[in-house]
Amino acid sequence: MRVLFFAQLKDATGCASVDLPASSPLDAEQLWAALLNQFPNLATHRRTVRLAKNSEYATAETKFVEGDEVALIPPVSGG
Amino acid sequence: MEIEIQLTNSPIPSQVPPPMAEHGAWVEFRGVVRGTENGAGIAALEYEAYAPMAEKEIRRLLSEISTAQPCIAARVIHRLGVIPVGETAIYVGVAGKHRAEAFALVTEFMDRLKQDVPIWKRRAIPLTACADPTPANASIVTHTQPATVDETIALIHECCTAIEPEGVPLTEARGRTLREPVVAPEDQPPFDRSSVDGFAVRLDDPSKSFRIVDRIRAGDWKPRKLQAGEAVQIATGGALPSDGLQVVMKEDVRVTGDTLHIEERDRERNIRFRGEDACAGSELVGVGTKLSSGALALLASIGHTQPLVTRRPRVLHVATGNEIVSPEQTPQIGQIRDSNTSLVRAFMQSRGITPRQIRVGEDRAAIDSALRAPHSAFDLLLISGGASVGEHDFTRALLADLGYTLRISRTTTRPGKPLIFATRGNAVAFGLPGNPLAHFVCLNLYVSAALLGLSGGLEQSGFMTGELADDFASEANARETLWPARLNFIAGTAQLTLLPWRSSGDLTSLATANALVRIRSGCGKLTRGTRLDFVSTEP
Numbered sequence: 336m337r338v339l340f341f342a343q344l345k346d347a348t349g350c351a352s353v354d355l356p357a358s359s360p361l362d363a364e365q366l367w368a369a370l371l372n373q374f375p376n377l378a379t380h381r382r383t384v385r386l387a388k389n390s391e392y393a394t395a396e397t398k399f400v401e402g403d404e405v406a407l408i409p410p411v412s413g414g
Numbered sequence: 415m416e417i418e419i420q421l422t423n424s425p426i427p428s429q430v431p432p433p434m435a436e437h438g439a440w441v442e443f444r445g446v447v448r449g450t451e452n453g454a455g456i457a458a459l460e461y462e463a464y465a466p467m468a469e470k471e472i473r474r475l476l477s478e479i480s481t482a483q484p485c486i487a488a489r490v491i492h493r494l495g496v497i498p499v500g501e502t503a504i505y506v507g508v509a510g511k512h513r514a515e516a517f518a519l520v521t522e523f524m525d526r527l528k529q530d531v532p533i534w535k536r537r538a539i540p541l542t543a544c545a546d547p548t549p550a551n552a553s554i555v556t557h558t559q560p561a562t563v564d565e566t567i568a569l570i571h572e573c574c575t576a577i578e579p580e581g582v583p584l585t586e587a588r589g590r591t592l593r594e595p596v597v598a599p600e601d602q603p604p605f606d607r608s609s610v611d612g613f614a615v616r617l618d619d620p621s622k623s624f625r626i627v628d629r630i631r632a633g634d635w636k637p638r639k640l641q642a643g644e645a646v647q648i649a650t651g652g653a654l655p656s657d658g659l660q661v662v663m664k665e666d667v668r669v670t671g672d673t674l675h676i677e678e679r680d681r682e683r684n685i686r687f688r689g690e691d692a693c694a695g696s697e698l699v700g701v702g703t704k705l706s707s708g709a710l711a712l713l714a715s716i717g718h719t720q721p722l723v724t725r726r727p728r729v730l731h732v733a734t735g736n737e738i739v740s741p742e743q744t745p746q747i748g749q750i751r752d753s754n755t756s757l758v759r760a761f762m763q764s765r766g767i768t769p770r771q772i773r774v775g776e777d778r779a780a781i782d783s784a785l786r787a788p789h790s791a792f793d794l795l796l797i798s799g800g801a802s803v804g805e806h807d808f809t810r811a812l813l814a815d816l817g818y819t820l821r822i823s824r825t826t827t828r829p830g831k832p833l834i835f836a837t838r839g840n841a842v843a844f845g846l847p848g849n850p851l852a853h854f855v856c857l858n859l860y861v862s863a864a865l866l867g868l869s870g871g872l873e874q875s876g877f878m879t880g881e882l883a884d885d886f887a888s889e890a891n892a893r894e895t896l897w898p899a900r901l902n903f904i905a906g907t908a909q910l911t912l913l914p915w916r917s918s919g920d921l922t923s924l925a926t927a928n929a930l931v932r933i934r935s936g937c938g939k940l941t942r943g944t945r946l947d948f949v950s951t952e953p
Contacts, residue, residue, distance in 0.1 A: 349689065354635060413492060
């Protein structure tokens with residue numbers, strides 16, 4: 336699955352996106368574990384970041400599977 | 415409800431048409447970039463969006479709110495990229511039957527936009543040194559005595575502060591001065607890539623022969639962990655499939671079917687590593703840089719498509735004189751064709767500026783009516799006059815009436831002694847002596863110094879040093895002189911051939927001149943090879 340980073344998360348990870356292999360569906364907890372393994376700098380942001388899947392905010396039940404576009408959404412500040 | 419959403423990198427028009435559907439209320443809101451962010455002065459804000467989701471969220475919000483506040487149509491435009499202070503970041507227009515629900519919808523939408531729509535203020539771009547809105551030159555000295563070249567240029571630099579920046583597309587940015595630091599949005603290169611055509615194998619795998627398990631071309635993304643004895647064919651620029659690899663050049667191997675035999679292997683890994691050129695957040699192009707074609711290519715490569723650059727200065731040029739006629743006309747006895755208008759235009763155009771130009775007779779009423787209305791909107795006013803004392807006084811009086819403060823009214827250097835330089839707030843004006851050679855000198859030395867100041871550029875200006883190509887005999891100069899010259903680079907040195915001129919009305923030497931040489935006062939015969947200061951007049 337492709338994981339997108341925005342705003343300050345780009346600075347934290349050094350990239351705009353990453354491909355994350357997911358052989359089986361991941362829940363949010365497992366997704367975060369995989370991301371933090373690769374990008375330890377994301378740890379400080381985790382509390383404020385919301386997850387989105389295919390352009391919609393994820394819920395507690397959302398499963399992330401191969402082929403999904405996942406986005407890490409830091410606090411927004413548009414307008 | 416009819417909904418229209420735009421996320422755009424372009425400025426939002428100052429007028430957005432209302433919807434076609436019949437409505438009784440049309441409520442519009444614009445969110446504008448403020449001049450301060452967290453208490454500090456800023457020049458612009460940069461916005462970023464997760465566009466497909468932002469559109470979805472805006473649509474969802476509008477639909478949701480409109481169940482309680484039924485309206486007829488809504489239009490939302492959010493600008494992205496660099497948005498200068500004072501320009502619109504978001505536009506919301508809502509049409510309703512009555513005003514109450516239209517106002518309510520806009521208000522609630524703006525509140526919830528700031529909670530859920532994935533759009534971010536990426537960073538604030540700080541004000542750069544020169545953008546102080548209060549004129550800094552109130553304390554600047556005025557030269558009552560004739561000023562030297564160096565004094566004149568120093569004073570011009572002091573008086574000319576950078577005009578405000580604007581965001582422009584890359585196609586319009588060449589030669590403009592950058593006013594924001596451009597940083598790498600991600601590591602460059604963003605992944606480990608091969609620097610040769612060859613085969614990737616594990617660094618810790620000493621085998622001589624390998625099984626080729628995959629092929630990676632530039633643009634492919636095929637992560638995998640290689641096992642011992644496995645190799646992946648990879649093209650130059652191809653993304654390495656994992657860490658801990660080495661690329662063996664194809665010249666050093668032999669391939670039979672799926673089997674790779676390594677004939678020669680050194681320690682060279684042949685990989686351009688992620689972040690080797692620049693790490694995320696590091697500065698790639700600095701404030702004050704004049705954007706070259708190479709810099710534009712770099713900006714394009716990182717997706718920085720709306721750089722913040724100095725607005726082009728608005729230049730008004732007024733050619734005065736009763737004796738001048740347009741170049742198409744045949745002059746009567748005592749008249750001459752106006753060459754200064756062409757000279758000024760070409761000079762400005764070579765710097766990307768299109769001046770507004772007016773030719774008027776030396777009639778105060780005519781000049782006043784030409785100047786009164788538009789002059790206030792210009793950053794740089796140039797008045798070409800005659801060389802006589804009367805005309806000089808005329809220009810001085812005119813500038814004073816327009817509210818300019820006179821800074822210099824004479825220089826010690828010829829040609830161009832009767833130069834006038836004046837300021838009014840951040841606007842500057844020159845009175846240029848009317849003869850063409852003096853114009854050429856004043857434009858290339860003084861006006862060009864002013865343009866550099868207005869641009870906020872940091873490039874080096876001033877004189878360079880070259881060598882005299884031939885002996886040059888002249889009477890001892892009583893005054894410092896700027897001499898038109900032909901500059902050639904021969905064997906790496908700037909060779910300067912001085913061109914003959916007798917009076918400052920002499921145009922013939924200008925046809926071949928591409929430099930101005932400074933000859934100090936008291937200087938008589940000059941021998942070939944003498945080191946001289948010069949400025950190039952063909953940037």
